Amino acid sequence: AQTVTQSQPEMSVQEAETVTLSCTYDTSESDYYLFWYKQPPSRQMILVIRQEAYKQQNATENRFSVNFQKAAKSFSLKISDSQLGDAAMYFCAYRKYSGGGADGLTFGKGTHLIIQP
Amino acid sequence: EAEVAQSPRYKITEKSQAVAFWCDPISGHATLYWYRQILGQGPELLVQFQDESVVDDSQLPKDRFSAERLKGVDSTLKIQPAELGDSAMYLCASSRTSASYNEQFFGPGTRLTVL
Numbered sequence: 001a002q003t004v005t006q007s008q009p010e011m012s013v014q015e016a017e018t019v020t021l022s023c024t025y026d027t028s029e030s031d032y033y034l035f036w037y038k039q040p041p042s043r044q045m046i047l048v049i050r051q052e053a054y055k056q057q058n059a060t061e062n063r064f065s066v067n068f069q070k071a072a073k074s075f076s077l078k079i080s081d082s083q084l085g086d087a088a089m090y091f092c093a094y095r096k097y098s099g100g101g102a103d104g105l106t107f108g109k110g111t112h113l114i115i116q117p
Numbered sequence: 118e119a120e121v122a123q124s125p126r127y128k129i130t131e132k133s134q135a136v137a138f139w140c141d142p143i144s145g146h147a148t149l150y151w152y153r154q155i156l157g158q159g160p161e162l163l164v165q166f167q168d169e170s171v172v173d174d175s176q177l178p179k180d181r182f183s184a185e186r187l188k189g190v191d192s193t194l195k196i197q198p199a200e201l202g203d204s205a206m207y208l209c210a211s212s213r214t215s216a217s218y219n220e221q222f223f224g225p226g227t228r229l230t231v232l
Contacts, residue, residue, distance in 0.1 A: 004159070033218065044121075045160075045208070045223040052218070091159050098216070102173035104150055105221065107159030 002027045002094050006108035013082050014116045020067075021077045021111045023092030031097035034068065035105065036077045040088040048090070051075065053097075079113075087115045119143045121224035123209050129230045135197035138227045142191070142211030148172075150221060151184055151194050154206040166192060167214075199231045 003026045013019035025034070036048040051059045051068050058066050063083075067076045079086055089112050093105040122141040130136050142149050147168055152160035163182065165173040168189035177184065181200070186192040196203055206226045212219040 037223075044225045047220050050218075050220070093159075102165060102175075103216075104152075104162030104165050104173060105160070107161070109157070109159050 002029075002032075002096065002106045004092050004094050004106055004108040006092055006111050008111045009109070010112040010114065012114040012116060013079075015082055015084060017082055018078060018080045019082055019113065021079075021090050021092075021113070023075045023077070023108060025073050025075065025092070025094050027073070027094065027096070029096050033095045033097070034066075034075045035093040035095065036064070036066070036075075037091045037093060037107075038086075038088045039091065039110075045091070049077065082115050084115050084117060087113060089113070121209055121211055121222055123207075123224040123227050125227055126225060127228050127230075129232065130199050131232050132201055133198040135195065136199050136229060137196075138194045138207050138209075138229075140192045140194070140209030140224060142209070143222055145213065146211035146222075147189070147214050148212045148219075149186060149192050150210040150212075151192070152208040152210065154208055154226070156205070160208055163194070196229075199229075201231050204229055204231045 005024045032053045034051045037045045038048050039045045049061045049064050063080045065078045089110045091110045092108040124139050149166045151163045154160040163177045164184045166186045184194045206228050208226045209224045210221040212221045
């Protein structure tokens with residue numbers, strides 16, 4: 001079974017600075033997808049960024065970028081120019097490649113990100 | 118913007134009672150997921166539907182949990198009887214199809230407290 005580990009229960013960063021959230025995973029699959037989701041307090045979970053394992057190029061979405069190291073099974077999220085609205089729980093998630101079958105997400109335990117004004 | 122709807126948002130019940138949660142996915146989304154999120158943990162998949170068919174219910178405690186999606190649109194998750202350990206947030210998500218690259222959109226969740 002796949003597992004996802006987030007070793008940082010909580011991170012704190014000053015507004016406008018950069019922060020990196022760590023994630024490692026374990027799988028025997030070669031094709032899969034990795035995601036970072038954001039869960040603000042009392043609001044629904046939203047997708048921040050996604051990475052296909054077959055792509056060597058790291059995904060970027062505006063201020064959010066990932067460092068995907070397939071051999072090391074590492075998938076970290078970098079948030080540049082942190083904003084107050086970035087405060088939330090961040091979950092790293094794994095999804096096996098599926099042509100239409102079972103493909104639920106496997107989540108880590110999350111990292112609580114605090115933005116200091 | 119279309120969203121996944123869930124109700125109720127909050128539910129308090131006593132142990133041994135029955136509870137039910139409802140989910141209405143984004144229109145046109147064929148795949149629907151129910152996840153359980155215990156406080157301080159990440160969500161765990163309970164069941165996945167493709168249209169009205171169950172694709173994966175390997176983590177669903179079938180002695181007390183049941184889920185249905187009769188017409189392939191909205192879905193109901195039931196617990197009977199509820200136990201103290203069932204206290205959690207129950208999240209519903211949907212995606213256009215079950216192809217892995219498709220984004221899963223999450224609803225606001227139902228927070229269940231079992232007394």
